[in-house]
Amino acid sequence: MNHITRRSATALISAAAVLAPFAKAGAQTQLPNGAPDVLALLEAEHKAALGLLDQIIASSDAQQRASLLRKLGDALTIHNANEENIVYPAIRDAAHKADDAAMLYHQQDDAKVVIAQLMLAPKDDASFTDGVKKLRAALADHIHQEETVDFPAVRTALGPKLAQLNTMTAQLRAHWVTNPSA
Numbered sequence: 170m171n172h173i174t175r176r177s178a179t180a181l182i183s184a185a186a187v188l189a190p191f192a193k194a195g196a197q198t199q200l201p202n203g204a205p206d207v208l209a210l211l212e213a214e215h216k217a218a219l220g221l222l223d224q225i226i227a228s229s230d231a232q233q234r235a236s237l238l239r240k241l242g243d244a245l246t247i248h249n250a251n252e253e254n255i256v257y258p259a260i261r262d263a264a265h266k267a268d269d270a271a272m273l274y275h276q277q278d279d280a281k282v283v284i285a286q287l288m289l290a291p292k293d294d295a296s297f298t299d300g301v302k303k304l305r306a307a308l309a310d311h312i313h314q315e316e317t318v319d320f321p322a323v324r325t326a327l328g329p330k331l332a333q334l335n336t337m338t339a340q341l342r343a344h345w346v347t348n349p350s351a
């Protein structure tokens with residue numbers, strides 16, 4: 170560990186912990202060259218995110234709900250950065266679906282606000298459960314749009330050039346793991 174500073178080693182460990190809820194999903198999406206297939210990776214992360222929301226809804230323990238919500242928010246940070254910086258521009262520019270891209274950015278911003286509000290809300294209140302259920306429904310619609318319309322459109326539009334998005338994704342995630350506050 171000589172070449173790794175104590176701070177960056179700590180960042181590496183904490184980043185690995187943040188991505189842990191999504192790690193199993195990511196392990197199933199490796200391309201033969203070891204790079205992740207970005208669209209398959211994001212789709213696996215969608216399943217993990219909905220699973221975390223289901224766990225929050227099923228839990229009656231306020232502390233556990235708060236902890237699961239924090240995990241969801243932390244893990245979505247890199248997922249959202251991946252979509253907003255790499256995939257949505259491809260939906261807009263390569264697949265020529267500017268309206269869809271704008272809608273996805275907008276929906277994702279709305280979800281971030283709702284998650285922040287839920288983090289501040291009492292976790293043992295019926296309104297918290299209602300809020301999480303509404304968030305889950307909104308995210309399920311958003312994910313359905315991505316997975317059935319816009320991700321396939323990017324895959325078709327880019328063809329073999331999708332590998333460039335995979336490389337960019339690998340770079341983004343490697344950078345984020347070593348610079349989590351960047």
Ligand SMILES: [Fe+2]
Binds near residue numbers: 211215248312315
């Ligand atoms: Fe997504």
